[in-house]
Amino acid sequence: MPDQTQNAFRALADPTRRDIMRLLSANALTIAEVSTHFDMTRAAVKKHLTVLNDGGLITVEARGRERINQINPLGLAPVLSWLEFFDHFWDDRLADLKTAIEKDIQ
Amino acid sequence: MPDQTQNAFRALADPTRRDIMRLLSANALTIAEVSTHFDMTRAAVKKHLTVLNDGGLITVEARGRERINQINPLGLAPVLSWLEFFDHFWDDRLADLKTAIEKDIQ
DNA sequence: TTATTATGATACCAAAAAGTATCACGTTGC
DNA sequence: GCAACGTGATACTTTTTGGTATCATAATAA
Numbered sequence: 588m589p590d591q592t593q594n595a596f597r598a599l600a601d602p603t604r605r606d607i608m609r610l611l612s613a614n615a616l617t618i619a620e621v622s623t624h625f626d627m628t629r630a631a632v633k634k635h636l637t638v639l640n641d642g643g644l645i646t647v648e649a650r651g652r653e654r655i656n657q658i659n660p661l662g663l664a665p666v667l668s669w670l671e672f673f674d675h676f677w678d679d680r681l682a683d684l685k686t687a688i689e690k691d692i693q
Numbered sequence: 694m695p696d697q698t699q700n701a702f703r704a705l706a707d708p709t710r711r712d713i714m715r716l717l718s719a720n721a722l723t724i725a726e727v728s729t730h731f732d733m734t735r736a737a738v739k740k741h742l743t744v745l746n747d748g749g750l751i752t753v754e755a756r757g758r759e760r761i762n763q764i765n766p767l768g769l770a771p772v773l774s775w776l777e778f779f780d781h782f783w784d785d786r787l788a789d790l791k792t793a794i795e796k797d798i799q
Numbered sequence: 800t801t802a803t804t805a806t807g808a809t810a811c812c813a814a815a816a817a818g819t820a821t822c823a824c825g826t827t828g829c
Numbered sequence: 830g831c832a833a834c835g836t837g838a839t840a841c842t843t844t845t846t847g848g849t850a851t852c853a854t855a856a857t858a859a
Contacts (some may be wrong), residue, residue, distance in 0.1 A: 593708055600706035601847080602699055605775065605806050612779060619805065631848050633806080638846095652856040663776060669711065670769060670776075673718060707817085725835065737818050739836080744816095756824040758835045804857070816845070820851100827834075 591643055592665040598642030599666065601629075604635050608658065611645060615657040697749055705772065709733075710741050714764065717751060721763040728780040735777030 598604055603625060610624055618636060621687065622629040636656055639645045643662035648655045709731060716722065716730055724742060728735040742762055745751045754761045779784035785788055 590708075596706050596711070597701075600702050602696075605702070605845090609778065617805075626851060627847085629806085630808095630850080636848075652854095654806070658779075660779065663779065669778065670773065672715065673764075673766065673769065709817090723835075733817090734819060735836085736820080736838095740817075760836070800859100802857100802859080805855090807852100807854080807857080809852085811851100811856105812847105812849080814845100814847080816843100819841085821841105822837100823837085824837080825835090827832100829830100829832080 592669055595644060595662060595665050596642075596669075598644050601635065601638075604639055606608050607632075607635060607639060608644060611656060611658045615655050617653045617655060619653075621656060624693040698775055700748040701750060701768060701771050703774075704745050704747075704750050707744070709743065710745055713738075713741060713745060714750060716761060717764045721761050723759045723761060725759075727762060 599608075606625075607621060610621060615627070618629060618633050621636065622632040625632055636645065639656075640647055643665075644659055645662070646659045648657065648658050696747065705714075711732075713727060716727060724735060724739050728738040731738055742751065742753070745762075746753055747754075750765055751768070752763050752765045754763065
């Protein structure tokens, strides 16, 4: 049971892995299916999936010879928890923050 | 003006940088002051501060020969915005998530 | 059985990251 | 002016990371 916060933050640091998270948010997919969405080898995608799994952000379930990769929403908890720390400090600036977020969402 | 989301996530991927964020949440500090809290050279700390600045997570203000490093709460907006994306998908699981967060905060 | 398929694992390479050492430069204080 | 101080910047080393290529293995399909 290593540092789950560190593993989660590290997993989210790569843009490909964040894209995979978005992908899997729609559907659970096999490694091969995920690979079709990216311009890299299946082996590279599998590595990213391993990092995401280490970070607790996805779960992997074997079905025959396939591996179904599925989002684990609870994996984001350590990340949100860490961010939550800052809410306690700037309750006054939090309003600005939320405004900025809403403006940023497309 | 590159990918601010990427720069912010990258900045948060390092445990030292996350610790610096917590440090600066209490007080704005000079580079030398931040350095006293870590077992590494001032140059290394300065590099971390540069990465945090690139990620928009801190602002740096010159005061004489000193550089005051200060948290920029709005810098977290791209990160929170990205995370917010997932809220739309699991409104049902969001309750579990929030429970997990509260339990994780010490 | 035999061929195909999906995956795991390993070795390897290039680029990026984390760190140190060092020096130059502007600011402060005497 | 001059010494001390805080910082910026560069060069360099080591480790980590993102990627490919390749092969072994288990499951499926004919």
